[in-house]
Amino acid sequence: MNKKSEKRLAFEGEVMANLDSMYRYAWHLVRNNEDAGDLVQETCARSLKAAEQFKQGTNARAWLFAIMRNIFFNQHRAKSRGEVPSDWTDQVESGDQRFTGSVWPQPFELFLRGMMREDIEKAMARLSIDFRSVVLLCDVEGFSYAETAKLLEIPVGTVRSRLHRARASMQSMLSQWFNEGLEANES
Amino acid sequence: MSPECIFVLDHYNDYISGELVPEKVIRVENHLKSCPNCERFLGRASKLHGRTVGLLRTSAPQALKSSISSLFDKA
Numbered sequence: 001m002n003k004k005s006e007k008r009l010a011f012e013g014e015v016m017a018n019l020d021s022m023y024r025y026a027w028h029l030v031r032n033n034e035d036a037g038d039l040v041q042e043t044c045a046r047s048l049k050a051a052e053q054f055k056q057g058t059n060a061r062a063w064l065f066a067i068m069r070n071i072f073f074n075q076h077r078a079k080s081r082g083e084v085p086s087d088w089t090d091q092v093e094s095g096d097q098r099f100t101g102s103v104w105p106q107p108f109e110l111f112l113r114g115m116m117r118e119d120i121e122k123a124m125a126r127l128s129i130d131f132r133s134v135v136l137l138c139d140v141e142g143f144s145y146a147e148t149a150k151l152l153e154i155p156v157g158t159v160r161s162r163l164h165r166a167r168a169s170m171q172s173m174l175s176q177w178f179n180e181g182l183e184a185n186e187s
Numbered sequence: 188m189s190p191e192c193i194f195v196l197d198h199y200n201d202y203i204s205g206e207l208v209p210e211k212v213i214r215v216e217n218h219l220k221s222c223p224n225c226e227r228f229l230g231r232a233s234k235l236h237g238r239t240v241g242l243l244r245t246s247a248p249q250a251l252k253s254s255i256s257s258l259f260d261k262a
C-alpha cells in the first residue's frame with residue numbers, strides 16, 4: 001500500500017471535515033438524498049484529481065463548493081431550467097421588503113416551537129435555486145456576503161438582496177402555514 | 188415610527204448576518220435600548236433565524252462518509 005503524502009492527507013482531512021457541509025449544499029441543489037450523495041461523490045472524485053493544486057491553509061470549503069457548483073450546473077442545468085422564482089419570491093420582490101417581515105404570527109413562541117424541519121425544507125423548496133443557495137451559503141454554512149458572491153459569481157449587493165428576500169419569503173410562508181394550522185384546529 | 192426604527196428595519200438582516208459595520212451596529216443597539224418595539228422585532232427575527240438555521244443543519248449519511256473514505260483509500 002502506497003504511503004500517502006502529508007499534502008494528500010491534509011487534503012483528505014479537509015474533505016472529510018467538510019462532508020456535512022458539502023452534503024447540505026448538494027441536497028439543497030438537487031433536492032433528494034440519492035442525487036445529493038452522487039453529487040458529493042463526484043465532487044470528491046474531481047477534487048481528488050485536483051488534489052495537487054490544493055494549498056494547505058486556503059479556504060478548502062469554498063474550493064470544494066465551487067467544484068460542486070460547477071458539476072451541478074454542468075449536469076443539472078437542463079433539469080433546473082424550468083425552475084423559476086416562485087410566486088412567493090415574486091410577491092416579496094414586488095413589495096417593500098422592510099415591512100414584509102414586520103408582522104409575526106401569534107403566539108410567536110408557539111410558532112417558533114412548533115416549527116419542524118419539514119416546514120423549513122418545504123419553504124426552502126419553494127424558493128428558486130438562486131435564493132436557496134444564498135440562504136444555504138450565508139445562513140447555514142456561515143460564508144460572508146463577499147465569499148458567497150465570489151462563489152456564486154454575482155455582486156455582493158445581489159447576495160444581500162437575495163438573502164433578505166429569501167428570508168422574508170420563508171417567513172411569509174411559515175407564518176401562513178402556522179396561521180392556517182391554527183384556523184384548522186379552531187374549526 | 189421614528190427614523191431610527193426605519194434604520195433598524197433597513198438593516199436588521201445585515202445585523203443578524205453579522206455583516207453590519209461597527210458604527211451601524213452601535214446605532215442599532217443604541218436604538219434598541221430605548222425602543223421596546225424594535226427590540227422585540229429584532230429579538231423575534233433573530234430567534235426565527237436561529238431556529239431555521241438549526242433545523243437546516245443536517246449531517247451527511249454515514250454510508251456516504253464511508254464511501255468517500257473508501258474512494259480516498261483506493262485512489
